[in-house]
Amino acid sequence: MAGGAGNRLWPMSTEETPKQFVDVLGCGKSLLQLTVDRFAGICPIENVWVVTSAKYASLVKEQLPMLPAENILKEPCRRNTAPCIAYAAWKIKKRDPSANMVVTPSDHFVADVQEFRRVIDSSLNFVNGSDAILTIGIKPTRPEVGYGYIEAVLGNSTLSNKEVFRVDSFKEKPSYEVAEAYVAKNNFYWNAGIFIWNVSTIVNAFRVYQSPIASIFEYLMPYFFTPEEQEQVDARFPECRNISVDYAIMERADEIFVFPASFGWSDLGTWLSLHDNLQQDINRNVAIGGDVRFADTRNCFVSTHGMKRVVVIGMDNCVIAEKDNNLLVCKMGEENRIKDITD
């Protein structure tokens, strides 16, 4: 899934170039490229499908030159994750009706790629030949209010994979107090938006729980891999309800499972989360790009693209970010105000 337009990381992430296409870590690769790299050894590139807005298709092509062009699915408009996933599921199903499928955002961070691969491999084994809907639950390391939570039913003697548990319920982003209570228990996990299932399972789930969306893709399926595909998708996709897969399927279906995991995951949704995931100096400062000099400064994050030199003196706990001659100076944790101001 590469259609988002994250603007909490403005000016690094903009409507024209959202963060999945940006080298936010300063490592030479965009988050999308890192996400594809993460699946090396799990599946070949021909089996990678990128769903994105039509306007980002050329960015995807540019950043993933080895990806077959037909593997880029172009949404004519944003309809949240449920229609996005349905499009990919029906398309993959047409090519291989028994395929197993991993759904992942393309703008997240994973520190321990080896453990990620082990978890995904194990998850694919779990869903193969079953009708299980499996999500990855991240073992929480702090009472984070920016994530949804998954409540698991511990005790799983009947399941084939001892690391997998049944889901009791999905929880919306909590208050701080509620998040503290979740973390104090040992059966609440962050919802990372990563799902594993057999294509027939998710297609059936759409048929049961979101039949209007299912009908649209049943109609579209004959056009997939034909010259009329885009025209038909452009005509019918906008009819899809704007709904997340969590609301559309997860919270309604019965056989939902969670694989609790720890692979150094972050959604990089805020400057703070980005700061926490990068190499910090002794004063907990992070600098990306150019010649950055700190004096008497702590807990600061500097990310610049066009600056020759940046000097930061006497600052604490703030973000300094520049891209394309847009500049943000923001108290860490106040990023939710960026959207209001830049809109």
Next chain:
Amino acid sequence: MAGGAGNRLWPMSTEETPKQFVDVLGCGKSLLQLTVDRFAGICPIENVWVVTSAKYASLVKEQLPMLPAENILKEPCRRNTAPCIAYAAWKIKKRDPSANMVVTPSDHFVADVQEFRRVIDSSLNFVNGSDAILTIGIKPTRPEVGYGYIEAVLGNSTLSNKEVFRVDSFKEKPSYEVAEAYVAKNNFYWNAGIFIWNVSTIVNAFRVYQSPIASIFEYLMPYFFTPEEQEQVDARFPECRNISVDYAIMERADEIFVFPASFGWSDLGTWLSLHDNLQQDINRNVAIGGDVRFADTRNCFVSTHGMKRVVVIGMDNCVIAEKDNNLLVCKMGEENRIKDITD
């Protein structure tokens, strides 16, 4: 005097383009241009002399196209204010031995230009035909530790100008406690580095108190206004002692007078002083250049040249300055650290 290389306002002021050549107020004119404008009505442009480093001569020419080229005096190296003033004094004396002379820095700010002109006119009348050395003393508005102070002897019944007083002593930049004590009295003034005298007075003062410097300019005088001037100045000027006019003359001479004045003066030596002298919004923020947006931000100063948009969120009491792709983010008042870091 336009030879300084103020680096406390980095990156706005740099070695290549020091602040006297920069439009630091965002008004469309550099401080040098504003300084020359301030003398309109006091003397014609042919009587304006600019002493600067040789490397800034073209900047002066560019910014003051109406200034006769020979009125730009080019120092081959920096030797502080005493040799700078001596050069101008001897040169002016050669053209007009009875000229009166105002010495002024070119990188300061004056809010009330009308009052400035009144004070300077009155000062010129006072020194005309006398051997008085007159300085302008700025009535202090706060216990500033960044300025030197002038202690006056109140009671001046013998003087021709009732606004002028004898100087008791010059005081170095004080500690905060000492500055508070100065301000509590009513006979201490900020030393603005503005001097008024007859050229013969200052030439004689150099002969008495700085005879090595005087000898150099006596030697050079015959070359002034000849094709050999620059070559001779380049050869001999470096021999001058590196010393300020305050140490060289003011603190030694006897007949020193002060004209206490209030015309909204600032040396703009720090970002804080610049912030205090510009139009502030209701949250005491100042923005120069580009599209600057503040949220939950107070007492901040933003000065950018190359930015399309600047967003500042949740900040207090800081400076954000960008020029030529150099960026400073600095706690207000910590500017004295800039030099160490950018060197």
